[in-house]
Amino acid sequence: MKGDIEMIPSRNITIFTLALLFVFSTSAFAADFHIEVTSDKELYCIDDTAFFTVTVYKNGELLTGNHTLVEATFPDEEHPVALNQVSEGVYSYESELTSDGQMTLTAFVRYDFPRVIEAMEAMIFRLENQIAELEERLAGETRPWKRRVLETMIHNRLTMIDKLEEKIANFEEPKAVGMKTITVTDDLYSPEFGERWPAQSNSNTWVGDANQEIGVKVSDSDSGISTVLIYVDNAAEPIEMNYDGVHATYTPTDAWVEGLHDVKIIAIDDVGHEATMTFSFIVDLHAPVFTSFSPETTHDTMPLISVGVSDALGGLDPSSIVLRLDSSPPLQVVYQDGTIQYQVESHLVLGDYYVFVSVSDYTGNEATATYIFSIIQ
Ligand SMILES: [Ca+2]
Ligand SMILES: [Ca+2]
Numbered sequence: 603m604k605g606d607i608e609m610i611p612s613r614n615i616t617i618f619t620l621a622l623l624f625v626f627s628t629s630a631f632a633a634d635f636h637i638e639v640t641s642d643k644e645l646y647c648i649d650d651t652a653f654f655t656v657t658v659y660k661n662g663e664l665l666t667g668n669h670t671l672v673e674a675t676f677p678d679e680e681h682p683v684a685l686n687q688v689s690e691g692v693y694s695y696e697s698e699l700t701s702d703g704q705m706t707l708t709a710f711v712r713y714d715f716p717r718v719i720e721a722m723e724a725m726i727f728r729l730e731n732q733i734a735e736l737e738e739r740l741a742g743e744t745r746p747w748k749r750r751v752l753e754t755m756i757h758n759r760l761t762m763i764d765k766l767e768e769k770i771a772n773f774e775e776p777k778a779v780g781m782k783t784i785t786v787t788d789d790l791y792s793p794e795f796g797e798r799w800p801a802q803s804n805s806n807t808w809v810g811d812a813n814q815e816i817g818v819k820v821s822d823s824d825s826g827i828s829t830v831l832i833y834v835d836n837a838a839e840p841i842e843m844n845y846d847g848v849h850a851t852y853t854p855t856d857a858w859v860e861g862l863h864d865v866k867i868i869a870i871d872d873v874g875h876e877a878t879m880t881f882s883f884i885v886d887l888h889a890p891v892f893t894s895f896s897p898e899t900t901h902d903t904m905p906l907i908s909v910g911v912s913d914a915l916g917g918l919d920p921s922s923i924v925l926r927l928d929s930s931p932p933l934q935v936v937y938q939d940g941t942i943q944y945q946v947e948s949h950l951v952l953g954d955y956y957v958f959v960s961v962s963d964y965t966g967n968e969a970t971a972t973y974i975f976s977i978i979q
Pocket of ligand 1 (some may be wrong): 822
């Protein structure tokens with residue numbers, strides 16, 4: 603009977619569905635969302651705190667207004683986290699990093715219409731009840747024309763349920779996703795320096811080459827060396843050294859000026875840990891000079907031979923002193939305060955004697971001289 607069928611409030615359902623379709627067609631649902639996620643660094647070490655900024659745009663403008671939820675997960679999608687709203691469309695998130703590896707902050711927006719979803723769910727519930735009722739009636743109905751009517755009504759309701767479920771899923775689906783992956787290392791240690799050149803010679807480092815290269819062995823546990831910088835002579839700006847994975851080197855663009863130079867080298871690993879080494883070196887390009895010789899003429903048959911010597915930069919190497927008397931082997935001399943002395947130990951006969959003397963500074967600049975003295979009556 604036709605009257606029974608019309609007791610089902612199908613008109614209400616249709617109107618509600620149309621209303622929902624209208625809501626979906628408004629600008630809020632056609633919006634173009636875009637999310638940017640940035641972090642304060644790319645690489646962190648354990649115990650660092652990572653700071654993220656999440657910026658949400660809707661149609662090219664910072665997100666404003668209601669009906670959108672900005673949500674996030676960190677360090678993976680299994681772990682929802684709360685964002686702090688900084689201003690309209692801008693959110694922050696910070697996390698102390700307690701383990702190493704790759705971690706991703708994923709942010710997304712979702713429509714926030716809980717009452718609409720509730721209404722749609724209630725509608726589905728009612729439609730399901732109606733279907734159950736219609737199916738019961740269908741089971742007891744034998745008239746073909748009426749069975750067809752009932753089947754059509756059931757089919758229409760099932761179609762409506764499908765559409766509603768699709769709309770709910772669409773509500774719950776993220777509308778835009780932004781993500782940022784950071785790397786966390788367990789590298790807690792600064793780089794380490796090994797041997798360097800020019801190497802220290804005595805209490806100083808002496809250099810005899812005006813184009814002397816500076817180099818140092820640099821290594822790092824775990825994350826690896828990112829940059830090695832050198833400051834020469836307290837320059838305000840550093841120069842990046844060439845690093846081949848083992849040694850960092852620097853060759854001066856201009857020849858070194860003679861004298862003292864200060865070097866500061868800073869090695870930075872990929873996490874940002876720094877290590878600093880400093881040293882000085884003296885560029886000495888000139889040989890020592892002889893300043894005096896005595897005796898020239900003497901009555902003393904066991905004279906004290908004395909040779910004055912100086913090096914402009916104070917780099918004379920006492921161990922380099924060689925002094926011979928005529929064709930003697932090198933003699934045992936005393937060197938102190940710029941004076942080389944040799945005490946003749948046995949009487950010499952009258953006559954002329956040759957003294958051959960040579961000295962070097964620590965960079966190998968050598969000076970030689972020959973003097974003659976005479977023992978007379
Ligand atoms: Ca390190
Ligand atoms: Ca010198």
